[in-house]
Amino acid sequence: MKITGDHQLIKKINKYLVLDTIRRQFPISRADISARTGLNKATVSALVNELIESSFASETGLGESSGGRKPVMLLFNERAGFAIGVDLGVNYMLAMITDLSGAVVKKKRIDIAELEAGALTDKLKKTIRGLMPHVPASPYGVIGIGIGVPGLVDDQGSVLSAPNLGWTDVPLQSILAEEFGVDVVIDNEANAGALGEKEFGAGRDVSNLLYISVGMGIGAGIILNDTLYRGFSGFSGEVGHMALAQDGPLCGCGNRGCWETFASEKALLVNARAAYDDAADADAAAPNLDTLLSLARQGDPEARRLFADTGRWLGTGIANLVNVFNPELIVIGNRMSLASAWIGEAVYETLDSRSLAFHRSRASVAYSQLGHSSAALGAASMAIQRFFSTMKATWE
The missing domain is CATH 3.30.420.40 (ATPase, nucleotide binding domain)
Known part of the structure; x- marks a missing residue:
């Protein structure tokens, strides 16, 4: 029974390996699957036939010949579900x-x-x-x-x-x-x-990245060696509650001076409300992100100052994370990425001045390639x- 069980387990693993290779490399031939996976051609052929019967793969036209007959190419059935x-x-x-x-x-x-x-x-x-x-x-x-x-x-x-x-x-x-x-x-x-950026966006070609989600709060998704890092209890990434000031603003978590009280969308709106309440045209400028983006595009100096201040606080927190994780790539995503044109310079300047030179020299900063869909x-x-x-x- 043990031999049978081991054989069935190995087959399941091999079948998944073949499917994953088709998913990520299609169009691809059976011979190329064999070369990429190390499985023999007979095993690959049998498993491919099962995947075709299960509607996960299909055959298409002939590929380029490397000396013999042109190979039949395989496609992944993206619309099987x-x-x-x-x-x-x-x-x-x-x-x-x-x-x-x-x-x-x-x-x-x-x-x-x-x-x-x-x-x-x-x-x-x-x-x-x-x-x-x-x-x-x-x-x-x-x-x-x-x-x-x-x-x-x-x-x-x-x-x-x-x-x-x-x-x-x-x-x-x-x-x-x-x-x-x-x-x-x-x-x-x-x-x-x-995971969205790693699979489909800015992080497809890197193995170590930090995704910084900057919305009403701030969180981080941490990819280390191509794997999502979850921490011992599964709760890693709560970087918005990294303390930046001992006596800073009160945060929703109950502590004071958390990063998201300085650099989140919520913090930006609090500061905007104070700024525009003191302005003569306060009634004409409701402090929400869309309005602030529109004002910044029109050259409004107060809106641009608010975004620059937010960018400096973002850069401060990101510098701490760069020093700790030494990532290849930092991706800034969620709603605040819409303001890249007005926070970007401040983020870069602060990051350059506050992160360790050796860490910063190899770390790139990008904004989400997936927009608001990451x-x-x-x-x-x-x-x-x-x-x-x-x-x-x-x-x-």
Whole structure:
């Protein structure tokens, strides 16, 4: 029995390896799969046939010959199933349908004001339900739902604490799994954003990156050696609560002087409210991010000063992280990335002056290539990965 069990396990691993190679390298021939994986050609051919029968792969035209017959090329069936990814922000919700390669089929963004757990969960359900009719027909249908939330999430998918939402101990995974009857993955939105950028965006070609999510709060997704770093208890990345000033502003976490009280969207709006309340045209300038961006584009000096101040505080915190993690790439994402034109110079100047020279010389700074979609795409990617891991466990 032990030999049989080992044989079945090896086959599952090999089948997943072949599928993953097709997913990431298609169009690709059976011979190239064999060369890349080290599996013999007979094994590859048998496993490819099973993947074709399971609708995960298909054959297409002939490729270039390397001396013999032209090889039949294989494609990954990206539309064998579809995932739903959601970025649940503090003042917005972005939900999308993607195929199995992360291509967006449909997305919907809504503003939110009611943060109470029951009301916001109901809105989340309604938003996901509203996307369901737009899922194309496919062999596997909706394969899972991924949600990125701004808070601490345990390995059961419960939101233990989300100060900016006012949530404590919300069993979000079980609520949504019961509602929709599919696998649901819940994670911190910065982790989701890091995975989105690593899989589809600015981080595709690097192994060590920090994704800094700057919205109403600040969080970080940390990729080390191509793997998401979660920490001992799974709660890494709460960099917004890194203390920058002993007697600074009161933070939602209960402490004072946290990074996000100086450099988040919320901090920017607090400072904007004070600045424009003192201005003669206060009634004409509502202190929200979209208005401030518009004012900055028009050359408004106060708006540009506010963004520059935010950029300096961002650079200060990022410098600390560069000194600790020595990353290849720092990606600034979420809403504040929209202000790159007005925070960028201050971020770079502060980072150059405050980080160690050897660390800074090899670290690049970029803004999200995925715009506002990093976390939602990363959440969909987590659902897709869960689906294939589950499939691997059930393969014969």
